[in-house]
Amino acid sequence: MTVVVSCYALSRLAEQKSTWWKDAVVYQIFVSSFKDTNGDGYGDLRGVIEKLEYMIDLGINIVWLSPIFDSPMYDMGYDTADYYRINPIFGDMEDFDNLLEQAHQRGLRIILDIALNHTSSEHVWFKRSVKAAKGGDEYFKDFYIWGDPIVDEDRNRRPPSNWESVFEGCMWEWVPEIQKYYLHVFGRAQPDVNWENPNLRNELWKVLRFWLDKGVDGFRLDAINCMSKVRNQDLCAQRPGKPTVSGWPDAPISTPNRFEQKANEMFANGPRIHEYLKEMHQQVFARYDALSLGEMSCGITPELGQDFIARDPNEQQLDLILHFEHVELDCVDGDKWVLRDWELPELKAAVSKWQTCMAEAGGWDTIWIENHDQPRGASRFCKDAERGQLNAAKLLAIWLFTLQGTVIIFQGQELGMTNPEEFSEEMIRDIETRIYWDVAHADLALGGGDHKLEMAKKAITSKGRDASRIPIPWNSNHETSGGFTDNSAKPWLPIHPHFATLCAEAQRRNPASVWTFYRDMIRLRRQHPGLIYGTYQLVDEHHPSVFAYTRIHGGNFYLIVLNFGREYVEWEVPQAHGRGWVPIKLTSDYEPLGLEVTKLRLGPYDGVICKRESCKAANGDSESDIV
Ligand code: GLC
Numbered sequence: 001m002t003v004v005v006s007c008y009a010l011s012r013l014a015e016q017k018s019t020w021w022k023d024a025v026v027y028q029i030f031v032s033s034f035k036d037t038n039g040d041g042y043g044d045l046r047g048v049i050e051k052l053e054y055m056i057d058l059g060i061n062i063v064w065l066s067p068i069f070d071s072p073m074y075d076m077g078y079d080t081a082d083y084y085r086i087n088p089i090f091g092d093m094e095d096f097d098n099l100l101e102q103a104h105q106r107g108l109r110i111i112l113d114i115a116l117n118h119t120s121s122e123h124v125w126f127k128r129s130v131k132a133a134k135g136g137d138e139y140f141k142d143f144y145i146w147g148d149p150i151v152d153e154d155r156n157r158r159p160p161s162n163w164e165s166v167f168e169g170c171m172w173e174w175v176p177e178i179q180k181y182y183l184h185v186f187g188r189a190q191p192d193v194n195w196e197n198p199n200l201r202n203e204l205w206k207v208l209r210f211w212l213d214k215g216v217d218g219f220r221l222d223a224i225n226c227m228s229k230v231r232n233q234d235l236c237a238q239r240p241g242k243p244t245v246s247g248w249p250d251a252p253i254s255t256p257n258r259f260e261q262k263a264n265e266m267f268a269n270g271p272r273i274h275e276y277l278k279e280m281h282q283q284v285f286a287r288y289d290a291l292s293l294g295e296m297s298c299g300i301t302p303e304l305g306q307d308f309i310a311r312d313p314n315e316q317q318l319d320l321i322l323h324f325e326h327v328e329l330d331c332v333d334g335d336k337w338v339l340r341d342w343e344l345p346e347l348k349a350a351v352s353k354w355q356t357c358m359a360e361a362g363g364w365d366t367i368w369i370e371n372h373d374q375p376r377g378a379s380r381f382c383k384d385a386e387r388g389q390l391n392a393a394k395l396l397a398i399w400l401f402t403l404q405g406t407v408i409i410f411q412g413q414e415l416g417m418t419n420p421e422e423f424s425e426e427m428i429r430d431i432e433t434r435i436y437w438d439v440a441h442a443d444l445a446l447g448g449g450d451h452k453l454e455m456a457k458k459a460i461t462s463k464g465r466d467a468s469r470i471p472i473p474w475n476s477n478h479e480t481s482g483g484f485t486d487n488s489a490k491p492w493l494p495i496h497p498h499f500a501t502l503c504a505e506a507q508r509r510n511p512a513s514v515w516t517f518y519r520d521m522i523r524l525r526r527q528h529p530g531l532i533y534g535t536y537q538l539v540d541e542h543h544p545s546v547f548a549y550t551r552i553h554g555g556n557f558y559l560i561v562l563n564f565g566r567e568y569v570e571w572e573v574p575q576a577h578g579r580g581w582v583p584i585k586l587t588s589d590y591e592p593l594g595l596e597v598t599k600l601r602l603g604p605y606d607g608v609i610c611k612r613e614s615c616k617a618a619n620g621d622s623e624s625d626i627v
């Protein structure tokens with residue numbers, strides 16, 4: 001009897017306090033590609049309004065809108081020209097207010113994607129900052145990060161530091177008219193704002209409050225761990241780098257024979273980052289019932305992640321963070337274009353580490369695999385999954401909806417969208433991909449050889465950001481590009497070649513479709529709080545193709561077994577995990593539900609969720625052994 005009590009008590013300890021974003025399912029909309037209502041080939045806010053019912057049917061709770069602020073669209077809106085104005089491509093403030101109202105009427109929350117690390121070089125702050133350097137307008141002078149050149153004895157000028165920008169080339173851009181460089185972590189038209197300046201920070205808090213006062217439910221904060229940059233004086237034993245006379249240290253040389261060097265340790269998780277984010281929490285988020293979801297694509301570890309989501313009220317910074325280890329397994333040294341083969345145990349280790357670390361810190365994980373920067377999941381996580389392989393998409397759905405954390409899906413993921421397989425130049429709209437493609441051409445001109453170009457094409461088809469940004473097919477109508485736009489209008493990116501089978505209309509009619517599976521998984525997760533809140537534990541960490549884990553919550557035990565491989569596999573439930581497992585959901589329904597499971601035979605990309613309700617081990621082992 002006592003043993004049973006301790007088993008329940010243990011599970012209860014792990015129980016998390018429920019808040020609205022914890023058990024929610026987030027749906028990311030890349031507005032340009034979602035639904036066009038005025039026939040200009042770009043999706044718009046009215047298109048989002050039109051599809052609110054679609055999201056309700058799917059079971060979504062939170063809609064994340066990719067940036068909708070005024071922008072020259074150099075980086076698809078991640079370059080803001082005016083934080084207080086809606087991008088005219090997407091509509092106007094009235095459209096936005098309508099959208100918010102209609103979403104809220106349906107119980108849907110809206111979070112906005114906002115880049116606060118940088119603006120567009122078209123932003124009036126930037127223009128005034130340049131002007132300030134010539135005299136006047138003091139207030140804006142230090143709104144951006146300006147650096148003086150380093151001049152050698154021969155009067156040669158070089159940038160203040162050797163940092164390489166995320167997209168390409170030097171992170172410092174020269175402005176001849178004021179003889180200064182500005183810093184840009186991302187593209188050259190995206191100057192970083194200077195968070196060291198309290199006036200700038202106050203302007204940003206005002207922006208956030210403006211939208212929260214309107215009623216938005218939170219923000220996805222772009223590149224939020226890049227705000228604090230390392231200076232000479234910040235170098236210490238834990239930070240590499242070499243001081244320079246400019247005040248900005250050089251990053252260590254990782255690629256010899258060139259000036260620009262990878263500089264993540266210089267611009268990500270910098271010395272003042274926690275101070276800034278605590279201030280943002282106190283000045284903004286603490287005053288609203290709003291979600292802060294921080295994107296940390298540049299160098300984040302689970303240990304660092306714990307500090308950002310600390311729940312101590314004095315230390316509070318962010319509710320959730322987006323981390324990237326699981327989607328960087330196929331990169332060599334973090335370079336997305338250099339592809340690497342990876343093994344399933346690596347994925348299991350990465351996912352398990354984050355699951356455990358976030359829970360240990362009293363925080364909450366985010367569960368996702370696709371977004372506007374990442375290729376589609378099925379071909380990536382299920383090796384050799386052929387196009388349209390239904391099971392692979394369903395397997396990924398089981399996986400996502402049975403991990404601990406807030407689940408975030410990207411538009412079209414619920415349709416099992418795949419990357420368009422063929423390379424075409426027409427597809428290259430993204431600035432990062434465009435730069436990479438131009439460099440590949442420049443290499444060719446220098447005698448790089450055709451094979452390099454072929455490799456670049458392959459890398460772009462499987463990793464380029466346009467692959468997941470193509471329009472959503474709503475129906476099978478050719479003239480309207482699958483219902484995305486009007487008759488004969490040209491979508492800004494080509495539609496998927498298999499749009500007629502992938503489209504929402506066809507899938508919603510089909511009980512065996514990926515769409516139906518997603519809808520059912522969302523429902524199932526809601527019916528079983530253990531799948532949301534249960535403690536996660538990995539099982540069989542070394543198995544090369546099976547990813548299995550348990551979730552334990554109250555008196556409920558779940559065992560999830562997923563075959564990530566394309567071969568049949570037999571997998572025996574380890575004795576230590578007890579007996580009495582009954583399948584409650586399968587990717588394919590060839591096996592009758594209701595039978596007790598001790599050994600599983602799983603086909604290619606088959607997955608199963610099993611459940612049992614007692615702590616009792618069939619072999620009579622003590623209860624505490626069952627984990
Ligand atoms: C984030 C966005 C990405 C953008 C970059 C610069 O990583 O997700 O799309 O290019 O930040 O803002």
Ligand code: CA
Binds near residue numbers: 037040041043089
């Ligand atoms: Ca439009």
